[in-house]
Amino acid sequence: MRISKGNFLKLKTPVAAVATSLLMLGTTAHAAGLDAFLPTPKIPGVSTTRTPASQPTTGSLPAIGVQPVPGTPVEALPDHADHAVIATPSPQPGIQANGLAPASASAQSFTREWVVSPTGDDNGDGSAAQPLKTITKAVSLAGPGEVIRVQAGTYAERVIIGANAKAGTEGAKITLQGEGSPRITPGPGSGGMVQVRQPHWVIDGFEMDVQRQPIFGVTFEGNVTGSMLVNSHLHHGGGGAAVTTFNKATGAIIENNHIHDFLKTTGNQDSHGVVVQPTSKDITVRNNDIHSNSGDSVQCLGPEGFSSLPPADGLVVENNHFYANRENAVDIKTCYGVVIRNNRMHQFRPSSTAKGDVVVIHYSASNVLVEDNEIYDGAKGISVGGNHEGPVPSGIVVRRNRVHGISNANGGEGTAIRLENSQGTVVVNNTVTGATTGLIIGHGTGGPTQSAVVQNNILDGSVAVDLGGQAPGLKLGNNLFAASGQFKSQGAMVGTEQFLATTGDASSSSGSADLGEAFGPGPQAVDRGVDVGLPFCGGAPDIGAVEMGC
Numbered sequence: 013m014r015i016s017k018g019n020f021l022k023l024k025t026p027v028a029a030v031a032t033s034l035l036m037l038g039t040t041a042h043a044a045g046l047d048a049f050l051p052t053p054k055i056p057g058v059s060t061t062r063t064p065a066s067q068p069t070t071g072s073l074p075a076i077g078v079q080p081v082p083g084t085p086v087e088a089l090p091d092h093a094d095h096a097v098i099a100t101p102s103p104q105p106g107i108q109a110n111g112l113a114p115a116s117a118s119a120q121s122f123t124r125e126w127v128v129s130p131t132g133d134d135n136g137d138g139s140a141a142q143p144l145k146t147i148t149k150a151v152s153l154a155g156p157g158e159v160i161r162v163q164a165g166t167y168a169e170r171v172i173i174g175a176n177a178k179a180g181t182e183g184a185k186i187t188l189q190g191e192g193s194p195r196i197t198p199g200p201g202s203g204g205m206v207q208v209r210q211p212h213w214v215i216d217g218f219e220m221d222v223q224r225q226p227i228f229g230v231t232f233e234g235n236v237t238g239s240m241l242v243n244s245h246l247h248h249g250g251g252g253a254a255v256t257t258f259n260k261a262t263g264a265i266i267e268n269n270h271i272h273d274f275l276k277t278t279g280n281q282d283s284h285g286v287v288v289q290p291t292s293k294d295i296t297v298r299n300n301d302i303h304s305n306s307g308d309s310v311q312c313l314g315p316e317g318f319s320s321l322p323p324a325d326g327l328v329v330e331n332n333h334f335y336a337n338r339e340n341a342v343d344i345k346t347c348y349g350v351v352i353r354n355n356r357m358h359q360f361r362p363s364s365t366a367k368g369d370v371v372v373i374h375y376s377a378s379n380v381l382v383e384d385n386e387i388y389d390g391a392k393g394i395s396v397g398g399n400h401e402g403p404v405p406s407g408i409v410v411r412r413n414r415v416h417g418i419s420n421a422n423g424g425e426g427t428a429i430r431l432e433n434s435q436g437t438v439v440v441n442n443t444v445t446g447a448t449t450g451l452i453i454g455h456g457t458g459g460p461t462q463s464a465v466v467q468n469n470i471l472d473g474s475v476a477v478d479l480g481g482q483a484p485g486l487k488l489g490n491n492l493f494a495a496s497g498q499f500k501s502q503g504a505m506v507g508t509e510q511f512l513a514t515t516g517d518a519s520s521s522s523g524s525a526d527l528g529e530a531f532g533p534g535p536q537a538v539d540r541g542v543d544v545g546l547p548f549c550g551g552a553p554d555i556g557a558v559e560m561g562c
Contacts, residue, residue, distance in 0.1 A: 122187070123157040126150045130165035147188070147196070151177050157184035162218070164192030170201035173208045173239075180212030182238055190217035193245070197221050204231035204256070211263070212238040222249030222274070229254040229274075237263030237294075249274040251283065253307070257324075258289035265296045275306040281365065282307035282339060288347070289313050290321035299331045309334035309357075314346030314375045316401045323347050323376075335359045339366045341387075346376040346402070353383050360390040361422065367391060368424045374398045379407040384557075388417040391424025393447070397432030400458055406435040410442060411546065412557045414531050418447040425449075428473060431483075433458035438465045440544045443531050443557040445472040450497070454483025466491065468541035470525045470533065470556040475500055479515065489519040490542040492555045497522065525556065532558050 128150050129143035136142030144150050147167055150160040155178050173188075180186040196218055198205050204227055205220060213236075220229050229246045232239065232255075246254040246269060254271045257264050266286055274283040285302035288295050290313065302309040310329050315321045323346045330353040334341040341357035344350050352371065362368040368391025373380050387393045393415040396408050410429065420426030426448025431437055432455060444450045450473030454461040463485035469492075471477060476497035479486075493499075499511035506514070508522050519542065526534020533556045541553035548554065549562040 122159040123184075124155070124159075126154055126158065126160045127163065128160060128167075129163045130167070147171050148176075151188070154178065154186050154188075156181050156186060156212075159187040159189055162188065162190050162194045164194050166195045166197060167199075168197045169199040170203065171196060171206045172201075172203075173206075173210050173213050175209075177210050177213075179210045180238070182212060185212045185214050185238065186210075187214040187216060189214075190219075190244070193217060193219045195219040195221055197223055198225050198227065204228035206230045206241075208232045208236050208239050208241075208264070209234045210239065211235050214240045214242065215244065216240075216242050218244045220244060220246045222247070222251070222254075224248055224250045224275075226276075227251045228256050231255075232257040232261040232264040232292075232295075233259045235260075235262055238265075239263070240265040240267060241269060242267045244269045246271045247273050249283065250276055252276075253284040253287040253311075254302075254305070255285070256287040256289060257292040257295050260291045260293070261289075261295070262293040263295075264292075265298070266300065267296065267298045269300045271300060271302045272304045282311075284311050284339075285309045285334075285337070287311050287313055288324045288327055290315040290319060290323055292324040292327075294326040295324070296328045297330075297332065298328065301333045303334070303336045305337045306339075307337065308340045308343045309337050310341070311343040312345060312347035312350060312377075314377075316346055316375055325349050327351070328353070330354050332356075338363055340372050341370045342372070344371075344373045344377045344380055347380075348378045350377070350380040351383075352381070352385065355385045357385060357387050358389040358417075362391050362424045369395050371395065372398075373405055373408055375400045375405070376403045377405045377408070378403075380405070380409070382408075382410045383412050385413045387413060387415045388446075390418055391420070391422075391426060392430060393418050393428040393444070395427075395430045395432075396437050397430075397434045397461065398458055400433060404433040404435055404459055404462075405437070408434060408437040410437070410439045413442045414557050415442065415444045416446040418444075420448045427452050427478075428471075431461045431464055432456070434461055434464070436463045436465075437461070438544075439467075439469060440465065441468045441541070441546060441553070441555070441557055443470045443525070443527070443533075445470065445494075445525065445527065447473040449473050449475040449478050450493075451476070452478045453480065454486065455480035456482040460484055461486070463487075465544075467544055468553055468555050470527075470537060471497070472525055473497060476522075477511065479511070486515065488515045488517045490540065490555065491517075491520040492525055492537050492540070493520065493522045495522050495524055530558070531556070532560055 126138040127140050127143040132143035132145040134145050134149040138144045148169055154160050222229050228251050229249050230241050254274050255266055271285045276283045284307035285305050286297050312324050312327055325348045327350045332355045334357045336359040342352055357370050360368050360370045370387045370390040371394045373396045415428040418428045428444040428447040428450050430452040450471035460482035465487045467490050472494040476493040478500040481502045499506050501514050523536040533554050537555035538560055539550045539552045541555045548559055554560055
């Protein structure tokens with residue numbers, strides 16, 4: 013099957029049940045090349061061993077986006093076409109796999125069990141025969157290596173895991189285990205409905221119904237290393253987000269949850285899926301299904317405009333399914349060391365408060381890697397630069413992404429990738445097709461686009477490249493433009509030869525990408541790229557997001 017514009021949604025394949033979510037790394041490199049440009053974020057729990065191209069890894073890649081895990085809310089999500097996983101295009105050389113699964117009480121042994129039941133009594137001993145009545149009481153009693161088994165029912169509580177609770181340890185976590193999806197609703201008190209301030213707690217298997225109250229569903233604060241929110245269903249809140257990290261929150265993991273319908277109706281109407289606030293460190297957002305919120309799926313909030321706090325540092329956003337939120341899929345403000353990898357993101361369209369941007373990286377973001385994502389059905393795919401109050405974004409790498417179906421309908425811009433004020437942004441080995449404009453660069457929004465590198469990309473848009481007058485030091489080469497594509501240079505339409513001469517590009521060409529199954533490139537893209545530091549198979553790298561022949 014060959015694919016063309018408008019035919020990408022036919023590539024879906026049925027979801028295959030898997031027992032673990034696979035974390036696939038794309039941080040390997042070949043020779044020197046791109047290494048000078050790569051950000052080096054600290055990624056908790058991830059090996060970044062580099063594999064030379066002479067020793068490619070030929071194991072298949074995972075499906076893009078959220079993976080079903082038996083017995084969890086993700087497996088039980090409503091069936092809809094866009095939730096089906098997409099077949100892996102082809103093995104990518106240099107990719108490694110770590111089998112990472114959320115902690116689950118059923119797979120562990122515990123030194124003691126505490127039981128909580130709606131019919132229990134907090135004066136009981138917490139056994140199955142004399143269960144406790146409240147989660148709060150059990151939290152105050154449990155110690156390292158122990159589990160709290162919360163039976164089905166509704167618990168109207170503020171669950172606080174703070175000074176009232178013991179800390180777990182890496183080798184002896186404390187598990188708060190929902191059995192039969194017990195429902196937590198807001199109880200007396202203030203702050204988030206569930207508040208985590210201790211390390212190595214696992215919160216697993218709950219329904220968290222915020223009941224439209226203007227509060228967070230779950231908050232992480234302080235040293236929460238190894239603490240996890242997993243396998244839970246969060247819905248119908250009216251605060252700033254379903255989940256947030258703040259006040260030096262370190263090491264939180266938000267994995268395999270279904271988050272939706274967090275909506276604000278007054279004032280600043282953004283209600284996000286996950287908000288990572290300044291001073292947060294080493295946060296992981298993995299394998300979640302986040303949709304139908306009035307803000308972003310994930311926002312890394314910068315300090316600009318409201319505080320002088322240090323920015324968040326170390327955020328991994330991977331294997332998620334983000335769709336149909338009113339704002340963006342991922343919004344990175346002034347945050348450092350961010351990885352956005354292997355997510356499916358779609359259905360982000362212009363609204364009264366949003367432009368339909370899918371991934372936004374702006375303000376003073378630094379060391380941000382955007383790789384191996386699929387982005388479609390939006391008004392703008394990936395945007396770097398724009399708003400800023402201090403330094404421009406720097407150390408941004410955009411590679412091996414598949415961006416298609418980006419439209420200017422209903423006032424949208426229709427741009428797959430847009431680069432504005434930034435320093436040294438690298439855009440390599442992406443496949444763009446079905447866009448109004450493939451790439452906009454250097455229009456001067458917020459300042460110049462300095463020393464950008466744009467190589468080995470398939471740029472198939474009605475306008476392949478729209479180049480402004482503020483892109484000093486641009487390095488453009490070995491890209492494949494659509495045969496019918498047009499070019500703009502400083503606002504004027506120009507022919508291919510004139511555009512290449514203007515940019516000093518002697519190695520790019522025009523022709524059919526001839527995309528095959530799952531974006532596999534055709535003959536004009538195979539072995540036609542330049543070595544940019546990514547591993548490859550064959551005589552030279554392929555152009556586009558998919559490396560063939562491995």
